[in-house]
Amino acid sequence: MSDAIKKQIRDLLITHNAVLLAHNYMRDEVQEIADITGDSLALSIEASKTAADVIVFCGVHFMAESAAILSPDKKVLLPRADAGCPMADMVTPGELEALRAKHPGIPVVTYVNSSAEVKAHSDICCTSANALTVVRSLKEDELIFVPDRNLGRWIAQFVPEKKFVFWEGFCPTHERMTLAAVEQKKLEHPDALFICHPESAPEVTALADYVCSTSGMYDYCRTSPAKKFIVGTEAGILYKLRLDSPDKEFVLASPALFCPNMKLTSLEDILLSLQTLAPVVRVPEDIRLRAKSSLDRMLAIPRD
Numbered sequence: 001m002s003d004a005i006k007k008q009i010r011d012l013l014i015t016h017n018a019v020l021l022a023h024n025y026m027r028d029e030v031q032e033i034a035d036i037t038g039d040s041l042a043l044s045i046e047a048s049k050t051a052a053d054v055i056v057f058c059g060v061h062f063m064a065e066s067a068a069i070l071s072p073d074k075k076v077l078l079p080r081a082d083a084g085c086p087m088a089d090m091v092t093p094g095e096l097e098a099l100r101a102k103h104p105g106i107p108v109v110t111y112v113n114s115s116a117e118v119k120a121h122s123d124i125c126c127t128s129a130n131a132l133t134v135v136r137s138l139k140e141d142e143l144i145f146v147p148d149r150n151l152g153r154w155i156a157q158f159v160p161e162k163k164f165v166f167w168e169g170f171c172p173t174h175e176r177m178t179l180a181a182v183e184q185k186k187l188e189h190p191d192a193l194f195i196c197h198p199e200s201a202p203e204v205t206a207l208a209d210y211v212c213s214t215s216g217m218y219d220y221c222r223t224s225p226a227k228k229f230i231v232g233t234e235a236g237i238l239y240k241l242r243l244d245s246p247d248k249e250f251v252l253a254s255p256a257l258f259c260p261n262m263k264l265t266s267l268e269d270i271l272l273s274l275q276t277l278a279p280v281v282r283v284p285e286d287i288r289l290r291a292k293s294s295l296d297r298m299l300a301i302p303r304d
């Protein structure tokens with residue numbers, strides 16, 4: 001049954017000259033049929049340069065919005081319109097403007113896990129893969145960082161010369177990974193390295209051997225001589241980690257590392273989306289242009 005659906009999806013992708021992008025947290029079967037999987041940065045770059053007419057974005061709403069911002073002449077489909085990101089909803093344009101008013105003249109660095117409108121009220125975007133490079137690229141020695149307090153505080157320690165104003169947003173999935181759960185896993189697997197995402201709480205990142213974006217984890221585990229890893233990010237990452245390094249062992253740091261939004265999209269949803277060419281994600285042109293300038297400024301910075 002699932003093989004038949006996969007074939008129908010692949011056929012419709014050809015019919016519509018469509019490309020299927022999937023975030024590293026998607027269900028295994030969705031990652032398996034995707035043309036491209038990646039972290040937020042890789043998928044933004046792909047969305048900005050693809051020659052396809054249609055982008056089927058298997059991820060959450062802000063990611064599809066970024067694709068629509070970067071590729072206005074393409075149809076961007078988000079198979080599950082209800083796949084959102086609670087962190088992205090934690091700051092509104094009004095709240096950001098109120099914060100700006102309190103700190104006039106200070107640039108706003110906005111994590112891509114944010115709405116198009118918030119990006120439109122920002123100076124530059126960043127992802128977890130390039131946040132430090134983005135912050136270092138700014139000439140100002142003060143900045144506002146929204147919405148992720150954990151990513152902000154993680155990178156702030158590497159640029160002590162800069163003063164940060166943090167927004168207290170967070171990823172509920174990563175914050176459910178408690179210090180006690182990680183300590184327990186480290187006791188059970190003393191021979192394993194612990195890697196985690198910078199959206200994790202500071203007491204958890206403090207225990208990590210390596211902190212990086214989801215794609216950074218693939219590179220690290222593939223090239224590391226270590227054979228066992230405790231993985232501190234959303235469970236979907238395990239699919240490709242195990243595929244890339246079948247001789248290595250990967251243990252999820254906490255059973256709470258499931259993002260309900262990232263798990264919504266099924267093969268049936270993708271098929272229906274390609275059959276109906278809906279739901280389409282659109283961004284009003286005035287917001288799109290301003291959000292694009294924040295994303296373009298980020299994309300102009302060379303990758304680390």
Ligand code: 13P
Nearest residue numbers: 039040041127128213214
């Ligand atoms: P990255 O894949 O960019 O590390 O993003 C993590 C995330 O939480 C996306 O929602």
Ligand code: SF4
Nearest residue numbers: 085086087171173259
């Ligand atoms: Fe948002 Fe966290 Fe889910 Fe990513 S994992 S979509 S940041 S809630």
